[in-house]
Amino acid sequence: MSAQSTPAQPGASPPAITLQFERPEDGPLVDALIERAFGPGRYAKSSERVREFATFAPEMSVCAWSPESRGDLRLLGCARMWHVRVGGQPVMFLGPFAVELGERNAGFGARLIARACEAAQAAGQSHVVLVGDETYFSRVGFATAPGRAVILPGPVDQRRVLVRALTAEAGELAGPVEPA
Template sequence: MATLVPLSAIDPSMVEALLDTAFGPDRHARTAYRIRAGMEWLQPLSFAALDEDEYLVGSIQLWPIALTDLQGRPHPMLMVGPVAVMPDRQGEGFGKALMSASLGAITPDAALPQVLIGDEVYYSQWGFGAKHTGGWHCPGPFDRGRLLVRCSNPAILPSAGMLGPWGVGVETTNN
């Protein structure tokens, strides 16, 4: 049985070790890291999963990012991930619990579109899909079919643009 706690309650070195184990030491070269470069993860939306012995077995972080459209206007979004689970504990529901906790912590009436890079078959259970991201670009290599978005009103999504950090001076809270 998993216990979910705020990620801020976990020693950062333990989180880094989990991420290295789950994704490898070269994970910082991935495109997702470029998208959120220079940003801090959002503490109210980021969680850790502890197993029955209170060992860290998983984590999830959400980040403020933006899609800058072709006219140079930023459209604020949230980036989901990394979603990390210790390889020997995958398939036990920790990832699902972390996703549900983070997405459930987003205030529905103030929700921003959520973006992630991942397997659509898995993440579609939370409403993520690639249907609206065909004209979007990332600052590095990416598989277009793995660039996913979840949005309650897809009509607000720009059809084209570049994902990157949420610009300096842009409010990052859901007031």
């Protein structure tokens, strides 16, 4: 399990943030964070349809932890990854990505996503797909999928379907998102 410690805010002296891959015992805390971040409305999203058939990849899913004063660790954020196919090609689907409300804008959310993408690249994956805001995710290498090239189940704003190629020879993705 790889970990990385970085300060939460430049110029301040907050406790170190540790990024580590999700472990089975982290599941309940991650699920609770996702519930707080998205609420029950997340079940109506097309991303949730993908997660219903995708294969979870804990070895590429990253959690951000902060030490508490009594020595415990507190979960601050998560970026989950899932094995899927797009047009028959194996790729990763990122989401949900969540950060505790009081911890947003501390800068480690982008590090969570970057670390998850690094893990996918190290595992030989060619692309990562997600549904999100291009303004936010473009800073970690994501761009809008051209036209309606990547087709998710159910209705989705196609401008929010984003792709990050993990290698120079990855090429473009096209086709429906399907089980791996």
